[in-house]
Amino acid sequence: MEALFSFENFRLATSFDNQAKAALLRPNTRLEQCLANSTAKGLPPISVLPMAGQHLSILAQITGAKSILEVGTLGGYSSIVFAEAGAKVTSIEINPKHRDVALENVKGLDAEVLLGAALDVLPKLAEEGRQFDMVFIDAAFEDQWEHFDWAVKLTRPNGCIFLDDVIPTMIQNGQTKEGGETILTKIGRDDRVQATLMPTVACHSMIPTPVFTGFVLAVVKSH
């Protein structure tokens, strides 16, 4: 029993990730071309990992999300995932080069890429009265709470918010910030949402060891 739950088992994460990719992923030319084009154009290899992308696709499908707002486009990998899951995608990207590559990669799909800093674009979308079934936040660790706050205003009641990479923002010099203000305490005080933290282990090809990360998933109860 002890061996089943040993901390040491984390060393197997990469092996399980490889097994899952081999067993569960189906060939996807659009996603493969997106990665190849993004690499060729010099974009950093920081799009969501294939199994995480598949998770987002399943989440979009089981929630029936028809409109998805994304903060952080990069080359459009996750935009493609959402569009192929049946949603109209609105994605925000601050870097013009990333936006241009993303536009090439999402061509023909129901996806728009808005150029600008999220904290400039999000209020405009709110002013326009836009509402989304789901918001995926995947940019700028330092602005996570502000992005989340706008996401609540832009998500329809009972829609959901996926805030990626929250664990790394809560680690300082290898320690948790015990007792201090974190993204979790801010979200926890927010009566507009019910939220959970899902810690995960990610395996990046360019990082030799598995990475401890995680996301917050929230349902919006009111505005």
Ligand SMILES: C[S@@+](CC[C@H](N)C(=O)[O-])C[C@H]1O[C@@H](n2cnc3c(N)ncnc32)[C@H](O)[C@@H]1O
């Ligand atoms: C992790 S990547 C996004 C990956 C993408 N979601 C995917 O899976 O393919 C983060 C992106 O957010 C963009 N970004 C960073 N800060 C931003 C901001 N304040 N507003 C909008 N985009 C931002 C970066 O330029 C980068 O392209």
